[in-house]
Amino acid sequence: MIDVVSVTALQTGSPEAFALLVDQYSDKIYRLVYSIVQRQEEAEDITQEVFTTVYTSVDRFKGDALISTWMYRIAVNKCQEFLRKQSRGKRSGKHVTYEQVQGTPQQPSSSYMHPGMELEKKERRIILSNAMNQLTEQQRIAFTMNKQEGFSYEEIAQAMNLSKSSIESLIFRARKQLQVLLAAYYDEHINR
Numbered sequence: 001m002i003d004v005v006s007v008t009a010l011q012t013g014s015p016e017a018f019a020l021l022v023d024q025y026s027d028k029i030y031r032l033v034y035s036i037v038q039r040q041e042e043a044e045d046i047t048q049e050v051f052t053t054v055y056t057s058v059d060r061f062k063g064d065a066l067i068s069t070w071m072y073r074i075a076v077n078k079c080q081e082f083l084r085k086q087s088r089g090k091r092s093g094k095h096v097t098y099e100q101v102q103g104t105p106q107q108p109s110s111s112y113m114h115p116g117m118e119l120e121k122k123e124r125r126i127i128l129s130n131a132m133n134q135l136t137e138q139q140r141i142a143f144t145m146n147k148q149e150g151f152s153y154e155e156i157a158q159a160m161n162l163s164k165s166s167i168e169s170l171i172f173r174a175r176k177q178l179q180v181l182l183a184a185y186y187d188e189h190i191n192r
Contacts, residue, residue: 143170
C-alpha cells in the first residue's frame with residue numbers, strides 16, 4: 001500500500017515508488033476508465049495518460065486526500081475530456097464498439113454457455129450501454145463508479161470534486177432515467 005513515505009519518495013522522483021504505484025493501481029484505474037469510456041484502446045491510452053500526469057505532477061500533490069483519490073480524480077477528468085471531445089465530433093446514430101459486442105477482455109469464460117444465452121447476454125449488455133450513453137456525463141460517471149466499480153459516495157464525491165449529496169442525487173436520477181429508458185425499450189421490443 002502506498003503510504004506517506006512512498007508519497008514522499010514519489011515526489012522526489014523515485015522510480016521504485018512510481019513502479020509500486022503503477023503496480024498497485026493500474027488495474028483499478030483501467031477498470032474505472034474502461035467502465036466510463038467503454039472502449040479498450042481509448043481506456044488503455046487514458047490510463048497511460050493518468051499515470052503520465054501523476055508522474056509529472058506528483059510534486060504538486062498536497063496530501064489533503066489519499067493518493068488513490070487524487071489519481072481517480074485525474075482519471076475522471078481525463079474521461080470527461082475524452083467524452084466531451086467525442087460528443088463534439090459525434091454524428092447522429094448509435095455507436096456500438098467491438099468490445100461491447102464481444103465482451104470485455106477481462107471477462108474470461110469460466111464455464112460453457114449455450115450460444116443463444118451468450119447472444120442474449122451480449123444483447124442486454126449493448127442495450128444497457130446504449131441506455132447509459134443517454135445519461136448526462138456526470139450521471140453516467142457517478143453511476144458507473146458506484147454500481148460497476150463499487151466506489152462509495154464519499155470516494156466518488158472526492159474524485160468528481162462534488163458534494164456527497166450531489167453524488168447521491170446524480171446516482172438517484174441516473175437510476176430513475178435508466179428505469180424509464182429500459183422500460184421503454186422492453187415495452188417497444190419485447191412486449192409487442
